[in-house]
Amino acid sequence: MAEPALSETDIDTAGLAVRLRAVIKTYENGVTALGPLDLDVAKGEFISLLGPSGCGKSTALRLIAGLGAPSAGTVSVSHRVNRADGRHPIGFVFQEPTLMPWASVRENVRLPLKLAHATAAEANSRIENALAQVGLSEFADAYPRELSGGMKMRVSLARALVTDPDILLLDEPFAALDEITRFRLNNDLLDLWRKLHKTVVFVTHSVFESVYLSQRVIVMTARPGRLASEFRIATVEPRGEEFRTSAEYAGYCRAVSSALSPSYSGQRSA
Template sequence: MDTAYLSKPPAESASGASPLVSVRRVSKQFGNGTLAVRDVDLDLGAGEFVSLLGPSGCGKSTLLRMIAGLAAPSTGAIEWRDGASAAARPDLGFVFQDPTLMPWANALANVMLPLALKHVPKREAQERAAEMLALVGLKGFERSYPRELSGGMKMRVSIARALVMRPKILLMDEPFAALDEITRHRLNDDLLQLWWKERFTAVFVTHSVFESVYLSQRIVVMAARPGRVMADFPVDAPYPRDELFRTSADYASLCRLASGRLKEAIGS
C-alpha cells in the first residue's frame, strides 16, 4: 500500500459549505406493503468517505439505490447541491454487490461501456479505460475476459468501470462481501488510495463493523426494517490506514464503539 497520503481531505459539509447531496425525510414503501426505509435524514459532503452500517435487510441498499436515482422515494426528497437529478448525472458511479460484467467482452471493453453510451470517440474511450484499469492494478489484463479473472480482479474491473466517468460521488453496495478476507483487505487498501487520489465522495454499504471503521471518516448506523438512522459518528483516525492500524489499540477501540452503536440499533 502506498502511504504517501496523510490525514484526510476536508469535507465541504464540515466546513459550513452546503453538502453535495442531502436526503430529507426519505421513506420507501414497496408495492407489497413492506416499509423498507423510514424518515431518513442524511447529508453527504464533498470528498467524504461514509459507510452505511447495519444488519442485512435494514434498507441500506435501498437507500443507496434511491441516492443513485435507481429507485424513487415514496416520500421525502433527495436534493443535489447543483439541482440536477441523480438520473441526469454523468458524475455518479455505482458499484453493485456483483461485478455485473459482460461475459462476452474483455476487461477493456467492459470498462469502456459507460463511455460508449456517452458516444465518446473510440480511441479516447480506449485510452481512458486503459488508464482506469492501470489505476486499479490491472495493467496487462486489458484483453482478459471475465471467465479468466479471479473474483477480486472482476471487482476491480467493476470499480474501474464506475470510475471511468470521473465521478464526484461513488456509491458502493457491499462490493467486497463475497471475497475472501485477504482479497477484501487488499481491495480496502486500494479503494482508500483511489479515494484519496480521485477525491470523490464515497458512500459504502456494509454490514461489517471492521470494514466500516477501517475505511470511513463517518459511519451511519441503520436500524433493522424499517431502516432508520440510529447513529452518525466520526471515525477519528488519520490516514493512511494500513496493517499497523488494523492491529492498533485505536482501531480496536473504534470497532468496539461501532459495534456498540450497531447493537443498540438492532435492539431498537
C-alpha cells in the same frame, strides 16, 4: 414538513454532495424499507452505511443514484457533469461484478462510455486510465472467466470510475471475497479515494470494514432503516495496517458494535 430539495447550485454552495431529508421508501408490496432518513454527505467525504439485512442500506444508495424515487421526502445530489465527454456524476459498484462474459475487460469497462456516446479516442484514453487506477492494465484483453473474484471486482470498480464520477456508490462490493483479498481491496480503495478525491458512500455489514475505511460510520436501525447513531473516525491519515491492529481501531470497533447491537436485536424477519 420536509425541507425542499436543494438545487444543484445550492447543494454545491453548501459543500454537500448528497442530502436526504425525511426520505421514506415503501415498495408496491407494502413493505417500508427505509425511513424517515435524514443524511448529509460532504463533498470528498467517505462514509459507510452499516446495519442489518433489509434495513434499507442498498435502497438508500439506489435513491441517491436515481435508480428509484422516494415515496416521501427529498433527495438532493450534486450534479457536475459534462456529457459531451462521457462524464457522469455518479459511479455505482454493485455486490456482484455483473460483467459481460463474452466481452474482454477493456470492453466491459467501455460500456458506460458507449452508452454516453463518448468518442473512441476519449473512451480509449479513459479506459486505459481506469484500468491503471485499479491495477489491471495487463489484463485489458482478458475475459471474466480468466479472472479471480478480486480481479472481477476491480473491473467493476474501473467501470464505475471510467466516467470520472464525483460520487462513488459501493454496495457491499467485497462481501463475497476471502479476507486477504478483501483487506487488499480495502487498502486499494482508500488509496484511490485519497488520490481522486471522490465522495464515497459505502454499504457494508462489517463493523471492521466500516471503521477501517470511513471518515464517518452511519449506523442504521432495523427495517424501516433510520439513522440510529453515527461515529466520526478521527485518526491519523493515511491509514494502513498499523491502524487495523491498533488499540484505537479496536476501540472504535467496540463502540460501533455496541451501537449496532440494538438494530440486530430488533431486526424483523424478511
